[in-house]
Amino acid sequence: MDEPKIRIENVSYFYDGKPALRQVTLDVPAHAITVIFGPAGGGKTTLLRLINRLNDLVEGTRMSGRVLLDGEDIYAPGTDVAALRRRVGMVFALPLPLPGTVRENVLYGPRLAGVRGRTQLEEILVRSLTQAALWEEVKDRLDDPANALSGGQQQRLCIARSLALEPEVLLLDEPTSGLDPISTGKVEESLFQLKQRYTIVIVPHSVQQAARVADYAAFFLRGELIEQRVGREMFTAPRDRRAEDYITGRFG
Amino acid sequence: MNRYLVQRAGFALLALAALVVVVPILLVIGTIVVRGMRAINWEFLTAMPRDGMKAGGILPAIVGTLLLSVGTALVAIPVGVGGAIYLSEYARDTWLTRAIRLAIINLAGIPSVVYGLFGLGLFVLFLHFGTSIVAGSLTLAIMTLPIIISTAEEALRSVPVEFRTVSASLGGTRWQGIRNIVLPQALPGIITGVILGLLRAAGETAPILFTVAAFYLPRLPRSPLDQTMALPYHLYVISTQVPGMPAQVQYGTALVLLALVLSMNVVATVIRSTFRRRRQW
Numbered sequence: 001m002d003e004p005k006i007r008i009e010n011v012s013y014f015y016d017g018k019p020a021l022r023q024v025t026l027d028v029p030a031h032a033i034t035v036i037f038g039p040a041g042g043g044k045t046t047l048l049r050l051i052n053r054l055n056d057l058v059e060g061t062r063m064s065g066r067v068l069l070d071g072e073d074i075y076a077p078g079t080d081v082a083a084l085r086r087r088v089g090m091v092f093a094l095p096l097p098l099p100g101t102v103r104e105n106v107l108y109g110p111r112l113a114g115v116r117g118r119t120q121l122e123e124i125l126v127r128s129l130t131q132a133a134l135w136e137e138v139k140d141r142l143d144d145p146a147n148a149l150s151g152g153q154q155q156r157l158c159i160a161r162s163l164a165l166e167p168e169v170l171l172l173d174e175p176t177s178g179l180d181p182i183s184t185g186k187v188e189e190s191l192f193q194l195k196q197r198y199t200i201v202i203v204p205h206s207v208q209q210a211a212r213v214a215d216y217a218a219f220f221l222r223g224e225l226i227e228q229r230v231g232r233e234m235f236t237a238p239r240d241r242r243a244e245d246y247i248t249g250r251f252g
Numbered sequence: 253m254n255r256y257l258v259q260r261a262g263f264a265l266l267a268l269a270a271l272v273v274v275v276p277i278l279l280v281i282g283t284i285v286v287r288g289m290r291a292i293n294w295e296f297l298t299a300m301p302r303d304g305m306k307a308g309g310i311l312p313a314i315v316g317t318l319l320l321s322v323g324t325a326l327v328a329i330p331v332g333v334g335g336a337i338y339l340s341e342y343a344r345d346t347w348l349t350r351a352i353r354l355a356i357i358n359l360a361g362i363p364s365v366v367y368g369l370f371g372l373g374l375f376v377l378f379l380h381f382g383t384s385i386v387a388g389s390l391t392l393a394i395m396t397l398p399i400i401i402s403t404a405e406e407a408l409r410s411v412p413v414e415f416r417t418v419s420a421s422l423g424g425t426r427w428q429g430i431r432n433i434v435l436p437q438a439l440p441g442i443i444t445g446v447i448l449g450l451l452r453a454a455g456e457t458a459p460i461l462f463t464v465a466a467f468y469l470p471r472l473p474r475s476p477l478d479q480t481m482a483l484p485y486h487l488y489v490i491s492t493q494v495p496g497m498p499a500q501v502q503y504g505t506a507l508v509l510l511a512l513v514l515s516m517n518v519v520a521t522v523i524r525s526t527f528r529r530r531r532q533w
Contacts, residue, residue, distance in 0.1 A: 085422070
């Protein structure tokens with residue numbers, strides 16, 4: 001395997017002294033979909049939020065270990081956190097459009113990053129919405145309030161909003177948990193398109209989804225990384241008993 | 253006793269309680285409007301007082317109150333909203349910020365005459381602003397700050413934390429998230445707080461008593477360091493300090509003050525509902 005895009009190195013993480021991750025070491029390959037799955041409370045969301053330092057916003061936490069992006073420690077002193085978050089985009093479980101129009105939502109990040117040219121912004125708008133498989137549905141509604149879209153459209157808008165910054169990595173935290181099967185299918189479809197250009201880390205909302213999208217899979221249980229495999233192998237022949245029990249539905 | 257009767261008696265008592273609140277207010281407003289209307293004419297609103305304030309108009313008092321409100325707003329809005337942003341968005345939960353919050357709550361309960369004496373000591377005497385619009389505005393601003401800070405902080409906190417997270421995840425700094433998302437969403441609440449505070453300032457007598465108010469000054473103020481007449485103090489003066497004052501002038505002055513304050517209130521309500529319709533959560 002080539003140099004991993006992201007390397008998580010012996011990371012432990014605590015909320016008010018309570019451990020959420022225990023000595024996790026995990027490589028995330030570039031241009032592939034890596035699935036982080038396991039029962040609730042396993043530290044999946046925490047792990048995602050460490051990769052773009054969103055957990056910095058939470059008080060009373062402690063971390064040890066290193067997180068490397070292209071070989072560089074993103075927790076090194078002097079790291080430009082805003083710039084890091086432009087390289088590592090994130091989509092949340094609940095679609096939360098910012099107040100404002102569809103256009104304003106997509107262009108929020110680029111504008112903050114200082115992009116001013118009209119044609120450039122227009123290009124970003126079309127490209128991001130197309131990549132998120134939303135362009136055809138909203139091209140005539142760009143100046144409508146974003147929260148007038150359906151739930152599934154809102155979530156793809158949130159994906160487009162992240163893609164507008166042309167991140168290198170896209171983190172998705174149960175992006176389809178509130179969506180119907182058709183919208184879910186559309187989101188997954190756009191993920192397959194996106195992995196050509198981006199490195200994707202996703203916490204799926206079900207084992208079935210994990211199996212559908214995973215190039216690589218990592219099974220987490222109570223803050224520990226139990227098993228890490230190529231996706232196909234993980235879901236057909238897991239080695240660890242607990243992973244097998246979870247995948248086959250014996251617990252969860 | 254029949255439980256439906258008990259319920260009915262309960263409702264009747266509650267309705268009575270509501271009536272006890274509303275009736276005196278309506279009586280006060282009604283009396284002032286009915287008896288004050290006769291005094292209101294163009295001269296009353298635009299002329300200087302004459303004959304020891306028994307005749308002429310109350311223009312200097314109106315202008316003085318407007319100037320004091322503007323001066324108060326100029327100081328209290330930036331400081332108050334800035335303080336609220338700091339407390340809600342930046343300050344961590346430490347003993348210091350808890351002490352600040354406690355102080356703000358307690359400041360809101362201090363009698364206004366104490367603010368007046370404080371203003372006299374600090375602004376008029378120690379800082380040599382003299383009895384002036386500057387000193388009066390600063391005193392009123394300090395009195396207004398607790399109201400503005402606590403309502404603005406409440407408004408900021410009611411904006412869902414997820415908006416801040418989303419903004420950060422799109423490469424926004426903390427300030428960019430506040431500036432672009434949080435503040436616009438909190439604006440209706442902040443405006444409400446600001447206007448509530450300014451209303452209180454516009455109607456207060458005690459804080460301006462020693463710091464700016466002139467007993468009788470039949471001209472418009474010439475500079476921020478000038479004294480001025482002001483409606484609440486003028487009302488106090490003509491009601492208690494000048495024998496033989498026509499009741500009509502007293503009611504007229506009260507009506508002008510009431511109209512000023514109530515119209516600010518209406519403006520606040522309109523602004524609030526306009527913004528609220530645009531809010532998206």
